[in-house]
Amino acid sequence: MTQQVALHPMLNVAIKAARAAGSIINRASLDLDILKINTKSPNDFVTEVDQAAEQVIIETLLQAYPDHAILAEESGRTHGAKHSEFQWIIDPLDGTTNFIHGFPVYCVSIALAHRGVVQQAVVYDPTRNDLFYATRGRGAYLNDRRLRVSKRTRMSDALIGTGFPFRRGDNFKRYMKMFEDVMTQCAGLRRPGAAALDLCYVAAGYYDAFFETGLNPWDVAAGSLIITEAGGLVGNFTGESDFLHQREIVAGSPKIYGQMVQILTPYTRVIKAEEEAAAAAAEAKPSAADAVAEAAQADAAPKKRAAVRIKKPVDGQAE
Template identity: 50%
Template sequence: MHPLVNVAVQAARAAGQIILRHAHQTDRLTVTSKGKSDFVSEVDRAAEAEIVRTIRRFYPDHAILGEEGGAMGEAETVWIVDPLDGTTNFLHGIPHYAVSIGITHRGKLAHGVIYDPNSNDLYTASAGGGAQCNARRIRVSRTESLERSLIGTGAPFRDEERVRRYLPQLGAVLEETAGIRRAGAAALDLAWVARGRLDGFWEMDLQPWDIAAGVLLVREAGGTVTELFGRSEVMDTGNVLAGNLRIHAALAARLEALRSTPAALPSDTDPG
């Protein structure tokens, strides 16, 4: 395992311990709102602080981009940290959330770690080195048709305009697949695509810390990840389309058919 991945694993497990310590007393936590349906708890902050401490102990000169702490430092190597992806699930006692740590070098995804503290599943990937879950190689599913596929998604909850664009997509995919799951933690959704539990996944308006590790996991597991609307690099927009090769292509074609429906697409002036 690469030294950077070793440190990321150590940091993710330490954060996971903090999260689990508070999982059964969420009613006592201080929770604030960052926006509509977007919450942060003292656990998010404590978990991120522990991750940052671990990184700084081994790599004090590296830069960090944290969901809670923002950008810290400048360097060729950047750690992209989501200390608790799925905070709303956590606060409601739903055991579906994860710690996500992605690492870029000179702007390219290099390593990724996603840790599910409830199942103790540890996902790791390095560029060119494949993807693993609990140290065993994982691959995307072999499902070949949308009709037999199970697809993950996430609803854009931050504003009504994005919801208006999303609903036609949801209807179009729902018509063609065996089912859709909206589990509430994009990092785990992408890890599950890499593992073959989900055949595909799409979501709009995600942040770098939501997807950095997961994007690399899917690609290293033999899958495909692109920008949902084909406009740019997925890390720049946060509009994600992922899956095995056949399902990705089929989803892309299905969503492409919506281009004649303005409500389903972002406007030219919309950065998200």
Template identity: 50%
Template sequence: MHPYLNIATEAAQAAGKVIRHYQERFDQISVEHKGRNDYVSQCDLEAEQAIIKTIRKYHPNHAILAEETGRQKGDDTSKVEWIIDPLDGTTNFLHQFPQYAVSIAVRENGKLTHAAIYDPVADELFTASRGAGAYLNKFRIRVTEQKSLTDSLLATGFPYHDFSYIDDYLASFKAFMTTTAGIRRAGSAALDLAYVACGRVDGFWELNLKPWDIAAGALLIKEAGGLVTDFNGGEDYLESGNIMAANPKLYKEMAQVIGKTISKERRR
């Protein structure tokens, strides 16, 4: 295992320890509103600090992009950035709905190179390094070989605080709903992407996400043999927040639906 992935794993498990602590102490959690349907809890903040502390122990000069504390510039000579979501699925966590995860990715010279997603409820650790494959608890994982939308199970995320694109989203949702075996919306994009990587769902699409939501999951899927793009078929999903992922056989059909249902303006 690459040293950076070892650190990501250690950091994810440290955050998981914080999350498990609060799983049994919901009455002790303080919560703030960042915006409409957008929350940050004491657990989010402490989990993020546990991750950052772990990274800083080994690499005090690396850059960090974290959901709660923002961007911390690093030593430009290293050109390494850690992309952190300490608790993806905060709303689920606050309602004791057991679908949330820690997500950590490493970006070097602008390319994603390592990823760790940890589900503290199921004790499942998804990991990947560029060119070295993707794993679930040290066992190799692959995307499905599903060939057709008709028999596929997709995952997605609903708009929850920015509803400006809801009509486009609902058009895509209707099209996929009527052409697939089913759609799941569990509330954690990081885990949805991890599930594409390990074959629990065949594909995923969502609009308006943040880099920390999808960076680790995107690398997992690529290393598990899948395709990950923005809605124009490009590589700008971390910037646009629009992401589509599937195995190579199913990707083309999904892209056709996205192209027909989501406007050019929203596909940027």
């Protein structure tokens, strides 16, 4: 059953921006051979389409709200009023690798946070013309249809979404153990490759839950509100609500979410401990000059090494 929904003015502006970005993406998808692709890091790509889509989103938002702040994947904080209580969190093309290959699973994600709490959310799938949106306290919708998370209660019946680590330095072995733990307890595991859209699939009930590590605020800000407004739960691997800057997320219908947290909780502390150990090892590693000097003094009496101070990595958190 569909119904006409009175949209919040700020949500209307976000929808306008998302559709404008979607038009740019759809036009570019017709001729991928001429696409200019740059590499941010191994397996992490940005195209001129990402940048053009981001530009039209930022222009649309700041035209309506020039005193708002912007946090965008490709340009960071270079636009808007940096210290505003209102911050737009933007991913102009989530699923760039899919887009480059013509695999039609990618989207535009736009969220508006007030004092750090997401209030408006839009995720637009330009290949299907599907618009997921939510305003805090007013429910979540796909086009004009109200969304509700699934009613499944058993992990053995659940379809779970995830995202694989892909950047150099990601902990693949740890992820594979996590993957195995989840896979052996659910009905199926899927990895389409666009986290913002995956979160919307939880809200729509297509998935019963979703989990991933290494995500940034622009990947999860919009989708997380859409899930909670559809009756689902979102948190970090220990079930706490502070997930936006934690680089780990689990989301799902209430019953499945609880079971997912039980499975994933052990991995939070392990991942952080291993990152701290890696940081300590990197700090303790001698320079090339030190190594040469040490080799030259191999027969000399060994010196007492200074204690290594362990620093906790920042994890690329936004302010």
